[in-house]
Amino acid sequence: MSKLHLYVLAGTLAVVGLGIFFYKTLFLGFPLSPKTTANVWNVEVRVKFIAKGKPVKLSVLIPSSTRSFAIADEQFVSAGYGLVATREEGNRVATWSIRTASGPQSVYYQAVIRAVKTKDPAATQKPPVVTPPVLDEPTLEATKALLAEIKAKSADTHSLVGTLIKKVNDPAPDDNVKVLLGPKPTISKKVETVVSVLQYGGIPARQANGIRLQEGKYDFSKKVPLLQWIEVFDRNKWQSFTPITGESPVPEDWFRWWTGSKKLVNLDGATSMSVVFSVTPKVEEAIVAAVRSAEISKPFLVKFSLFGLPLNTQAVYRVMLLVPVGAFILVLLRNLVGIKTFGTFMPVLIALSFRETGLLRGIFLFVVLVALGLSVRFYLERLKLLVVPRLAAVLIVVVGLMAIMSIVTHNLGGHTGLSVALFPMVIMTMTIERMSILWEERGATEALISGLGSIVTAAMAFLVINIKLVEHLAFVFPELLLVLLAGTLLVGGYAGFRLTDLYRFRELAKG
Amino acid sequence: MLSLISALRRKGVLCINKRNRDYILRYNPRRFYPLVDDKLRTKQLAQENNIAVPDLYGVIEVEGQVRTLKKILRDRPGFVVKPAHGSGGEGILVIDDCVNGKFRQPDGSIIDEDELQHHVFSILSGLYSLGGQPDKAFIEYRVVFDPTFEHISYLGVPDIRIVVFLGVPVMSMVRLPTRISEGKANLHKGAVGVGVDIATGRTLAGVLGNSTITEHPDTAQPVTGVAVPGWDDLLQLACRCHAITSLGYLGVDIVLDRTKGPLILELNARPGLNIQIANNDGLLPRLELVEHEHAKLQTVVERVAFARENFAVESRARKTAAAIRRKPQLSL
Numbered sequence: 072m073s074k075l076h077l078y079v080l081a082g083t084l085a086v087v088g089l090g091i092f093f094y095k096t097l098f099l100g101f102p103l104s105p106k107t108t109a110n111v112w113n114v115e116v117r118v119k120f121i122a123k124g125k126p127v128k129l130s131v132l133i134p135s136s137t138r139s140f141a142i143a144d145e146q147f148v149s150a151g152y153g154l155v156a157t158r159e160e161g162n163r164v165a166t167w168s169i170r171t172a173s174g175p176q177s178v179y180y181q182a183v184i185r186a187v188k189t190k191d192p193a194a195t196q197k198p199p200v201v202t203p204p205v206l207d208e209p210t211l212e213a214t215k216a217l218l219a220e221i222k223a224k225s226a227d228t229h230s231l232v233g234t235l236i237k238k239v240n241d242p243a244p245d246d247n248v249k250v251l252l253g254p255k256p257t258i259s260k261k262v263e264t265v266v267s268v269l270q271y272g273g274i275p276a277r278q279a280n281g282i283r284l285q286e287g288k289y290d291f292s293k294k295v296p297l298l299q300w301i302e303v304f305d306r307n308k309w310q311s312f313t314p315i316t317g318e319s320p321v322p323e324d325w326f327r328w329w330t331g332s333k334k335l336v337n338l339d340g341a342t343s344m345s346v347v348f349s350v351t352p353k354v355e356e357a358i359v360a361a362v363r364s365a366e367i368s369k370p371f372l373v374k375f376s377l378f379g380l381p382l383n384t385q386a387v388y389r390v391m392l393l394v395p396v397g398a399f400i401l402v403l404l405r406n407l408v409g410i411k412t413f414g415t416f417m418p419v420l421i422a423l424s425f426r427e428t429g430l431l432r433g434i435f436l437f438v439v440l441v442a443l444g445l446s447v448r449f450y451l452e453r454l455k456l457l458v459v460p461r462l463a464a465v466l467i468v469v470v471g472l473m474a475i476m477s478i479v480t481h482n483l484g485g486h487t488g489l490s491v492a493l494f495p496m497v498i499m500t501m502t503i504e505r506m507s508i509l510w511e512e513r514g515a516t517e518a519l520i521s522g523l524g525s526i527v528t529a530a531m532a533f534l535v536i537n538i539k540l541v542e543h544l545a546f547v548f549p550e551l552l553l554v555l556l557a558g559t560l561l562v563g564g565y566a567g568f569r570l571t572d573l574y575r576f577r578e579l580a581k582g
Numbered sequence: 583m584l585s586l587i588s589a590l591r592r593k594g595v596l597c598i599n600k601r602n603r604d605y606i607l608r609y610n611p612r613r614f615y616p617l618v619d620d621k622l623r624t625k626q627l628a629q630e631n632n633i634a635v636p637d638l639y640g641v642i643e644v645e646g647q648v649r650t651l652k653k654i655l656r657d658r659p660g661f662v663v664k665p666a667h668g669s670g671g672e673g674i675l676v677i678d679d680c681v682n683g684k685f686r687q688p689d690g691s692i693i694d695e696d697e698l699q700h701h702v703f704s705i706l707s708g709l710y711s712l713g714g715q716p717d718k719a720f721i722e723y724r725v726v727f728d729p730t731f732e733h734i735s736y737l738g739v740p741d742i743r744i745v746v747f748l749g750v751p752v753m754s755m756v757r758l759p760t761r762i763s764e765g766k767a768n769l770h771k772g773a774v775g776v777g778v779d780i781a782t783g784r785t786l787a788g789v790l791g792n793s794t795i796t797e798h799p800d801t802a803q804p805v806t807g808v809a810v811p812g813w814d815d816l817l818q819l820a821c822r823c824h825a826i827t828s829l830g831y832l833g834v835d836i837v838l839d840r841t842k843g844p845l846i847l848e849l850n851a852r853p854g855l856n857i858q859i860a861n862n863d864g865l866l867p868r869l870e871l872v873e874h875e876h877a878k879l880q881t882v883v884e885r886v887a888f889a890r891e892n893f894a895v896e897s898r899a900r901k902t903a904a905a906i907r908r909k910p911q912l913s914l
Contacts, residue, residue, distance in 0.1 A: 406599060409598070455700065455704060455709075457707045457708075458707060458708050458709065512672055513770055513771070514771075517770070563603075564603070565599055565603075566597075566599050566600035566603045566604050567597065567599060567600070568587060568590060568595075568597045568599075569597060569598060569599060572590075572595075572597040572598065573583065573586050573587065573590065575792065575859075576590055576595050576597075576855075576858065576859065577586065577792075578789070578792060578793065578794060578859055578862070579589075579590060579593050579595055579858060579859060579862060579863070579864065580586050580589035580590050580593065581589075
């Protein structure tokens with residue numbers, strides 16, 4: 072019965088831990104490995120022009136957050152211009168104005184855009200009202216004919232849009248399309264035509280304009296091209312279509328800047344305008360990016376996690392959360408393998424200090440320190456001291472030895488020797504004490520076996536916690552502690568042979 | 583390795599994890615540990631229940647009482663000084679006799695009163711106790727050991743360890759001191775362990791370290807086939823220790839005195855597993871049989887009879903039956 076209890080408990084812990092873990096990886100996008108990604112872009116629109124001492128008014132369409140991208144931070148930079156941000160036809164517009172200006176002027180709009188994962192909005196939007204475009208005679212006829220033709224060929228709005236885009240892009244267009252597009256049509260002309268045909272047919276459609284925000288490298292010598300695509304209101308929300316292939320939705324890295332056929336920039340009262348778009352992807356640790364984007368979509372979850380702590384406290388937990396991992400390795404080695412160690416958790420603490428010293432140097436320093444401490448302890452043994460003063464004496468000697476070793480290694484030029492100071496000195500003292508008692512009571516062999524066991528265990532624990540992935544998982548997914556706890560409980564319920572038992576009782580297996 | 587595991591399973595070898603989890607944790611409630619960890623309490627408890635122990639000469643609890651040492655030792659030819667919380671035979675000082683105010687140890691070395699007092703101080707300061715806690719020292723009767731094992735021990739006192747489970751003796755061995763063990767009867771120090779057939783009280787083959795032996799390494803006398811005198815009394819004595827301590831899984835250490843017969847030396851709440859090697863047999867089938875049957879066994883005599891009937895070396899058939907009855911083990 073207690074076994075069942077144990078399994079149920081361990082199973083529950085593991086399920087809860089893994090559940091949170093999968094939620095964080097799959098839905099919040101927490102990265103499984105400590106890699107870096109570019110999920111943030113610095114986007115800049117720079118408008119240059121030459122003013123002629125007259126009032127200047129400059130309007131720039133600026134983006135809003137979309138479902139896949141959030142605007143984290145934006146800045147409007149200009150010298151002496153007044154700024155008003157308004158909304159026009161669903162777009163945000165920044166309008167800079169000044170009474171008089173002369174000479175070359177530059178105005179910037181800068182934004183930090185971050186990729187986010189937000190849920191699709193509930194489909195409760197009302198369909199927008201369509202105002203059919205006013206068309207001239209040949210265009211009207213062509214539009215009517217084209218609309219009739221594709222309506223006959225398609226089942227619903229979605230397929231209608233697809234057919235229309237295909238028709239418009241046909242390398243050998245029919246007469247109706249030719250009339251609508253005119254000679255040598257550009258993509259924006261095609262988009263315009265599609266939108267106008269759809270609107271005429273009473274289908275809410277609009278042009279969308281934007282840029283690509285890629286993770287890859289940008290060629291900064293080239294200007295960032297503006298993209299146009301089509302958005303159609305269907306099944307209660309805006310669906311996007313690429314202008315050439317009619318693919319829906321458009322690729323995820325297309326960022327909608329504004330909608331409609333308006334120009335990005337409108338300038339009054341100045342000349343020689345140039346507009347430069349630039350995009351700089353920012354590389355940051357994937358986890359930082361994930362936390363930032365979770366801060367936007369799930370602020371509560373981030374606030375009540377380790378990432379909500381001050382940075383120096385986070386650093387402490389980065390180390391602390393490795394202790395359970397080390398302890399689990401220790402449990403495995405002690406209860407499944409049967410390695411003997413001094414003190415239950417001493418090897419874990421030693422493994423932590425190996426992180427600073429490095430493995431081989433750490434083992435060397437540890438052995439030297441214990442050997443020296445042990446010889447002092449054996450000398451003290453002769454004096455037949457009382458227990459607590461004797462322990463304190465060994466502690467004093469250990470601290471002294473650590474100081475001397477640091478000084479010696481420092482002067483020999485090895486600065487890493489200084490890290491001997493990171494060995495937990497009280498633990499070292501107890502190790503020396505236990506080792507000397509074991510030496511006295513059970514002989515040198517037993518003492519050395521346990522000493523070796525401690526070093527092997529510490530080294531194994533170190534090798535595991537030193538894996539970057541382990542550190543990453545432990546810190547980013549502290550819920551895995553529950554899984555570790557479940558594993559530890561299961562080992563605690565293991566009543567089978569240890570590996571060393573097999574050796575110990577091997578005589579019994581013979582008869 | 584798998585074949586090794588299955589061979590050990592067939593033999594019913596009890597391993598550390600299982601002993602700790604399924605026997606010590608289950609049958610030895612923590613609150614009864616002080617009864618056996620403090621040898622003075624064990625001794626008093628045994629005396630109250632008419633269980634034979636070496637006579638207590640005196641107790642020294644604080645440094646000031648060391649002055650009474652002389653009074654305690656007056657007219658005692660031999661005695662033993664022990665720490666109440668000692669472990670592994672540490673801190674035990676045996677004195678064979680007193681000559682001109684000096685004390686002679688079994689190996690012939692002589693110490694004076696100052697050295698004796700220093701030893702008592704060391705015990706009081708916790709030098710030999712678990713965890714270095716301040717301790718008490720006590721002085722007791724020095725056992726004059728029975729000639730039974732004289733030819734197969736070196737110096738010290740050979741003792742008999744009987745593992746008693748739920749009041750039924752399940753396995754036993756004699757521990758013979760050797761030169762390597764410096765007269766101590768502890769197996770890990772190099773003493774020889776020799777299994778004793780529960781049914782007959784005769785010794786089986788011995789084990790030194792991890793290997794089987796048939797002769798004592800120092801005296802070259804055969805260790806096998808020695809009959810322990812008064813075996814039934816010994817088993818009954820061991821059984822009665824279960825009732826006074828309430829510990830289900832108990833190791834009883836008995837010494838045979840030439841004139842006083844079997845005396846309880848100490849009790850152990852976590853008896854070691856090497857007894858299985860000395861008996862070349864596993865404990866598990868015996869423990870499981872007792873778990874199954876112990877409710878029917880009311881008196882000490884019944885329990886001893888049950889043990890002698892079921893745990894004889896020859897009665898393998900019964901054990902196999904018990905092993906089959908055993909539930910399949912879940913291995914992780």
